[in-house]
Amino acid sequence: xxxxxxxxxxxxxxxxxxxxxxxxxxxxxxxxxxxxxxxxxxxxxxxxxxxxxxxxxxxxxxxxxxxxxxxxxxxxxxxxxxxxxxxxxxxxxxxxxxxxxxxxxxxxxxxxxxxxxxxxxxxxxxxxxxxxxxxxxxxxxxxxxxxxxxxxxxxxxxxxxxxxxxxxxxxxxxxxxxxxxxxxxxxxxxxxxxxxxxxxxxxxxxxxxxxxxxxxxxxxxxxxxxxxxxxxxxxxxxxxxxxxxxxxxxxxxxxxxxxxxxxxxxxxxxxxxxxxxxxxxxxxxxxxxxxxxxxxxxxxxxxxxxxxxxxxxxxxxxxxxxxxxxxxxxxxxxxxxxxxxxxxxxxxxxxxxxxxxxxxxxxxxxxxxxxxxxxx
Numbered sequence: 001x002x003x004x005x006x007x008x009x010x011x012x013x014x015x016x017x018x019x020x021x022x023x024x025x026x027x028x029x030x031x032x033x034x035x036x037x038x039x040x041x042x043x044x045x046x047x048x049x050x051x052x053x054x055x056x057x058x059x060x061x062x063x064x065x066x067x068x069x070x071x072x073x074x075x076x077x078x079x080x081x082x083x084x085x086x087x088x089x090x091x092x093x094x095x096x097x098x099x100x101x102x103x104x105x106x107x108x109x110x111x112x113x114x115x116x117x118x119x120x121x122x123x124x125x126x127x128x129x130x131x132x133x134x135x136x137x138x139x140x141x142x143x144x145x146x147x148x149x150x151x152x153x154x155x156x157x158x159x160x161x162x163x164x165x166x167x168x169x170x171x172x173x174x175x176x177x178x179x180x181x182x183x184x185x186x187x188x189x190x191x192x193x194x195x196x197x198x199x200x201x202x203x204x205x206x207x208x209x210x211x212x213x214x215x216x217x218x219x220x221x222x223x224x225x226x227x228x229x230x231x232x233x234x235x236x237x238x239x240x241x242x243x244x245x246x247x248x249x250x251x252x253x254x255x256x257x258x259x260x261x262x263x264x265x266x267x268x269x270x271x272x273x274x275x276x277x278x279x280x281x282x283x284x285x286x287x288x289x290x291x292x293x294x295x296x297x298x299x300x301x302x303x304x305x306x307x308x309x310x311x312x313x314x315x316x317x318x319x320x321x322x323x324x325x326x327x328x329x330x331x332x333x334x335x336x337x338x339x340x341x342x343x344x345x346x347x348x349x350x351x352x353x354x355x356x357x358x359x360x361x362x363x364x365x366x367x368x369x370x371x372x373x374x375x376x
Contacts, residue, residue, distance in 0.1 A: 099122060
């Protein structure tokens with residue numbers, strides 16, 4: 001999954017021959033559907049900014065002079081663009097914004113993000129790994145590589161990927177490999193899943209960091225578990241950074257649930273679900289996020305960071321004022337066609353049978369941040 005997604009030249013997000021995040025690509029995200037999504041997230045961060053400014057003022061301290069946004073997995077840069085455009089309407093917040101830091105490994109997407117954000121005239125820096133304080137993560141954790149385990153009669157064993165034709169593995173030259181067309185034609189993926197017969201390093205290690213997930217109680221033979229190890233450590237790093245701030249906040253938006261996930265690994269191509277093994281490097285590979293694990297890792301080894309409850313995208317947007325914002329956009333729409341587009345986009349974001357319930361929001365706060373609206 002890591003190679004297929006993040007390889008520097010052949011990985012899914014590094015290919016220059018297509019734009020994966022668009023109506024014409026393989027999938028589309030909430031920021032690409034409607035500007036309202038990013039605007040309301042910007043309002044949430046403004047709320048956090050003014051809350052900590054108010055608290056510091058009561059303590060006789062100055063407002064933060066160097067606010068930094070760090071977005072993990074910025075895609076085309078659309079979400080950050082909507083956030084910056086909204087912040088620009090509030091001079092005190094805008095003047096405090098010291099820079100934008102984007103955690104992005106794809107050189108192709110970095111170029112797109114530069115073009116999207118260059119007009120805001122803010123310092124933009126790129127990182128391969130997580131850095132700095134203020135964080136937005138939208139559909140980031142779902143794309144991180146996961147480990148899959150299956151319950152067997154001797155405990156949990158890791159699910160691995162192997163070749164459907166083992167002879168190809170030992171081929172000494174290309175011509176010999178070409179003699180095996182039956183295993184590599186369009187009807188075959190060329191790969192298959194296998195369940196390890198022995199303990200792997202991960203199947204030995206992971207029960208130590210997530211014992212509640214790997215409890216065999218209530219789990220049947222053949223049942224699968226998924227664990228995003230890299231996501232666990234990234235969330236823990238976010239928590240460590242929040243611990244060192246006077247009022248830091250992190251917002252995580254992704255699809256998943258508040259608890260362990262089963263067999264959710266899947267691929268998307270041209271907006272349709274496909275076999276993950278069918279086109280390595282050419283389809284979006286994703287899995288559901290376990291927000292319970294992220295919450296636990298945010299506050300791991302520290303009492304100064306707390307993770308919030310999880311709420312649906314619909315509930316978050318409604319509580320943040322999506323209705324009055326839509327009223328304003330509709331009133332200012334230049335045509336009936338524009339009004340229809342705004343209304344249909346909002347409906348898609350809020351649909352209880354779709355994105356409105358599929359996507360979840362969770363926040364992380366430094367413990368001295370008392371105002372955590374709209375979270376509990």
